[in-house]
Amino acid sequence: MKKIAVFTSGGDSPGMNACVRSVVRTAIYKGLDVYGIYHGYEGMIDGNIKRLQSGSVSNIVQRGGTILKSARSQEFRTPEGRKKAYENLVKHGIEGIVAIGGDGTFTGAKIFFEEYGIPTVGCPGTIDNDIYGTDYTIGFDTAVNTALEAIDKIRDTAAAHDRIFFIEVMGRDAGFIAVESAIGGGAEFVMVPETKTDLDAVVKSLKNLRKTKTSSIIVVAEGDEEGNAEEIMAKVKSKIKDNTKEFKVTTLGHIQRGGSPTARDRVLASRCGMAAVEGLIAGKVNCMAGIMNQEVVYTPFSDCIGKTKQLIPDQLKLIDILSI
Ligand SMILES: Nc1ncnc2c1ncn2[C@@H]1O[C@H](COP(=O)(O)OP(=O)(O)O)[C@@H](O)[C@H]1O
Numbered sequence: 384m385k386k387i388a389v390f391t392s393g394g395d396s397p398g399m400n401a402c403v404r405s406v407v408r409t410a411i412y413k414g415l416d417v418y419g420i421y422h423g424y425e426g427m428i429d430g431n432i433k434r435l436q437s438g439s440v441s442n443i444v445q446r447g448g449t450i451l452k453s454a455r456s457q458e459f460r461t462p463e464g465r466k467k468a469y470e471n472l473v474k475h476g477i478e479g480i481v482a483i484g485g486d487g488t489f490t491g492a493k494i495f496f497e498e499y500g501i502p503t504v505g506c507p508g509t510i511d512n513d514i515y516g517t518d519y520t521i522g523f524d525t526a527v528n529t530a531l532e533a534i535d536k537i538r539d540t541a542a543a544h545d546r547i548f549f550i551e552v553m554g555r556d557a558g559f560i561a562v563e564s565a566i567g568g569g570a571e572f573v574m575v576p577e578t579k580t581d582l583d584a585v586v587k588s589l590k591n592l593r594k595t596k597t598s599s600i601i602v603v604a605e606g607d608e609e610g611n612a613e614e615i616m617a618k619v620k621s622k623i624k625d626n627t628k629e630f631k632v633t634t635l636g637h638i639q640r641g642g643s644p645t646a647r648d649r650v651l652a653s654r655c656g657m658a659a660v661e662g663l664i665a666g667k668v669n670c671m672a673g674i675m676n677q678e679v680v681y682t683p684f685s686d687c688i689g690k691t692k693q694l695i696p697d698q699l700k701l702i703d704i705l706s707i
């Protein structure tokens with residue numbers, strides 16, 4: 384293998400740049416030519432592909448977002464789009480790809496490999512942490528720390544005004560950000576898509592808590608089956624029938640996806656990037672380079688996509704116990 388390419392795709396996440404830097408420098412160190420594909424699969428289809436040098440990734444290890452840009456490409460979901468992408472890769476002589484993204488990105492890469500045989504090794508780039516085959520995904524730690532900083536600030540107001548705050552964090556299908564920010568932020572409750580939210584039990588506990596506490600924080604993952612934080616707040620408010628309390632909602636939104644990556648994310652991203660290039664050179668295909676128990680693990684895309692990463696049960700119990 385002489386020429387490889389790297390791209391970022393799906394939602395951007397803090398640490399993607401550190402991963403790109405690691406892929407580029409590892410490839411050069413190993414004697415490979417390396418290309419950047421801009422705007423994810425969209426750039427593969429449009430031929431937005433440029434040679435990268437070591438200097439191309441200078442001064443980015445600390446930066447959020449992604450210098451390669453990201454996109455969600457509808458065209459790559461079609462056979463015609465993937466054909467154009469293949470032709471562009473052939474034009475540049477690219478023999479292997481590092482795809483930094485989430486399960487959607489890996490689904491696309493798997494289909495592409497089955498159709499055209501260009502090997503891809505993935506790196507887990509999403510703040511949601513919902514990828515099987517790695518203990519943590521690139522960007523998760525930063526997102527949790529950003530959410531925590533916000534929760535700490537909201538807590539000041541909640542306490543000063545004796546309010547009940549519903550704080551919505553990201554997580555369309557997964558509650559990892561919600562659970563860790565609820566533990567770190569000292570929340571009374573967490574609501575996540577993985578477990579059934581019992582609003583009657585929440586109302587009962589809120590009434591009980593009133594004996595010992597004057598304010599409460601409830602962290603809601605955006606994908607909870609009872610709705611978003613605004614909807615859940617309305618349901619709880621109508622059940623609790625307490626006009627003496629003020630209920631407030633804060634949606635943290637995209638601030639969780641930006642900012643300078645934490646040390647953990649930079650190290651994870653750099654390790655995954657190096658492992659992905661080494662994997663490609665060693666002949667690995669259709670798999671993701673992740674870190675489990677401190678070791679590099681290559682997990683087939685079919686498992687990354689098909690298997691569900693479970694929340695840590697202890698963590699949910701912890702929120703319950705520590706909220707008394
Ligand atoms: N079934 C699929 N077939 C082909 N390409 C896909 C498929 N699913 C996802 N992709 C490609 O991967 C991109 C990223 O997926 P998306 O779900 O948006 O983000 P993530 O990779 O973070 O999960 C999509 O915009 C699309 O181009």
Ligand SMILES: O=P(O)(O)OC[C@H]1O[C@](O)(COP(=O)(O)O)[C@@H](O)[C@@H]1O
Nearest residue numbers: 393394395485509510511553554555
């Ligand atoms: O910015 P967008 O495209 O609306 O995406 C929002 C979504 O991106 C995420 O941050 C990460 O999603 P992906 O894993 O698909 O990248 C989700 O938590 C959130 O629902």
